[in-house]
């Protein structure tokens with residue numbers, strides 16, 4: 001019998017609203033998945049906590065006395081207290097104040113939370129570390145996921161840390177650096193000749209057949225709790241800096257990240273860490289923008305044939321669209337769409353201010369630039385951009401944005417000539 005976090009109360013279906021006591025869900029000893037009363041694609045569960053109990057625990061042991069990683073919020077994670085892998089250094093990524101860039105764009109302030117500095121280089125380490133800890137807690141030996149790349153590399157990283165096997169399904173178009181990372185971490189990688197959706201379906205079926213722990217964020221409610229820690233940190237770090245943002249910009253693919261960040265912000269607001277809530281600026285690629293569509297239609301569009309260089313948000317069928325739309329609406333948020341050209345511009349712009357972002361991460365910045373151009377954002381606004389992954393993840397796009405070096409012979413004259421041509 002597992003001893004659960006005493007702050008955990010129940011699991012609620014976001015579709016039909018029915019609840020299961022956490023103690024019942026745990027006693028089953030299984031991986032928690034979707035609502036038994038709904039279809040697996042609709043009945044996504046949400047984990048709820050007794051926030052008064054969290055507050056009491058934080059009074060006893062204040063956040064200021066805790067290690068600088070995301071395990072500092074363990075009362076808000078669905079893990080047994082003695083199962084927290086404290087040696088895995090995830091989260092508490094820096095928030096960089098880009099004052100020059102704010103000035104350039106005409107914003108009151110612009111800060112960037114750089115989640116590229118997580119162990120495998122992306123925000124997904126937050127979800128994978130919590131998922132891996134949960135897999136260990138329920139005694140799973142093998143973990144699996146389907147991913148456009150970063151979720152998989154982060155899972156492979158944490159499976160390696162835990163000494164467990166990882167099985168990964170990626171579309172065969174996944175960028176090479178991400179594949180290299182997976183293989184170096186020792187994962188078994190299936191490069192599926194098909195779309196992300198086909199890789200996803202295949203992974204789910206394989207988990208059923210072979211009994212693997214399923215790290216698919218969309219249906220495994222534990223994962224979003226890990227992503228939530230980005231929102232918890234934005235709140236706590238903003239409170240410490242004395243500046244709660246008016247807007248938090250984040251790229252949107254599957255919908256799970258923006259929903260998780262919002263959940264974290266709301267919990268910190270309820271707990272009194274921040275005194276007001278930011279609005280969400282969701283950014284989608286213009287070529288693949290189903291959540292933008294769902295905001296006005298309350299349903300997903302017929303699948304189109306668009307594409308984007310931002311592979312991490314190239315998700316035509318987002319499983320978590322309901323959670324994402326709900327978070328955006330609750331925050332009085334807005335979705336903006338950006339083209340690949342705008343993404344490449346944003347990569348260059350970020351680089352000039354010391355931030356090296358992959359296309360999906362630069363999307364947050366591209367969305368802010370678009371928001372300034374459309375006068376959604378202006379001189380009164382304090383904006384925070386979530387940078388979700390390092391530019392080393394997709395060297396092809398980085399190279400496209402950065403251009404080529406100036407090739408010369410080892411001669412000072414050639415340096416002088418090249419400088420004149422510049």
Ligand SMILES: [Zn+2]
Pocket residue numbers: 013014015016017018035036037038043
């Ligand atoms: Zn349900």
